Amino acid sequence: MKYKQLTQVQNWLRPIVVGAAIGVVMVTYPAVAVAERLKDDSSLVTLLTQSVSISQNVKNERAILPARGREMVVYRSPSCSCCGGWIDYMKKQGFQTKVILTSDIEAVKQKYSVPDRLASCHTAVIDGYVVEGHVPVHDVKRLLQEKPNVVGISVPQMPVGTPGMEMGDRKDPFTVFSFDRQGRAKAFNKYPSS
Structure with missing residues (x-):
């Protein structure tokens, strides 16, 4: 050489x-x-x-970041179309989703201690935590990373602009709440309007 x-x-x-x-x-x-x-x-x-x-x-x-393929079980009503948008969004973020269709979604919410005022259209369960409604993936990842002493997190109702509820450029302000078994809630994250 x-x-x-x-x-x-x-x-x-x-x-x-x-x-x-x-x-x-x-x-x-x-x-x-x-x-x-x-x-x-x-x-x-x-x-x-x-x-x-x-x-x-x-x-x-x-x-x-959650491990690729981490499984999330999502309970949803067969008639709800926006739930499918959120499920697709979570799949794109690397979560495996097992969807269970149920006509009695209220019974699921009661089983997992979701307060009525924090309810939305679908209820997911992952690693023992409840994820209620159109929660952004960042908040789900934060929940799984920090492992707080809560039942879960929720985006109540169905705010426009949340994952699965997109309507063009419109984004309503919304808050992600954490909640415990007694139904006490506090802000987990806040999203302003755009």
């Missing part, structure tokens, strides 16, 4: 080897201790700091 080619290969491999070494060091030592040991070489300290930052961002992003 010619000297020029050898130099090119070395230059190409250097970031890979350094990255792998930093990965091994980061697993072995806390990042702060490694930074202290590498003070003399500012480029390695910078590289280490960036690696920690990127690693933390990836970890945080993974934490809020």
Whole structure:
């Protein structure tokens, strides 16, 4: 191999080897201790700091994303068409949905302790939590990540602009509520009108 080619290969491999070494060091030592040991070489300290930052961002992003294929059971009335829009939306976000058609949706809501004032057209259950109505996927993911001590979350009624209730550019303001077994509700997230 010619000297020029050898130099090119070395230059190409250097970031890979350094990255792998930093990965091994980061697993072995806390990042702060490694930074202290590498003070003399500012480029390695910078590289280490960036690696920690990127690693933390990836970890945080993974934490809020549900595993692909997580199953959600959705109870809905056979006559409700907007429920299908929300179900399709959740499927596109990676959730598997098992749909159960029922003519007695009120009995489902009572079974899962959904307060009357927070009721909507369909009721979903995932990981032991209730998701009532046209709740945006971000709020479902947050619920599954934070695991609060609640029965579930709800978007009461059917506000225009929520997933499955789209009507052009129109978006009504709405609130996602969390609720407990005693029917106490509090705001989980708020969406202004656009």
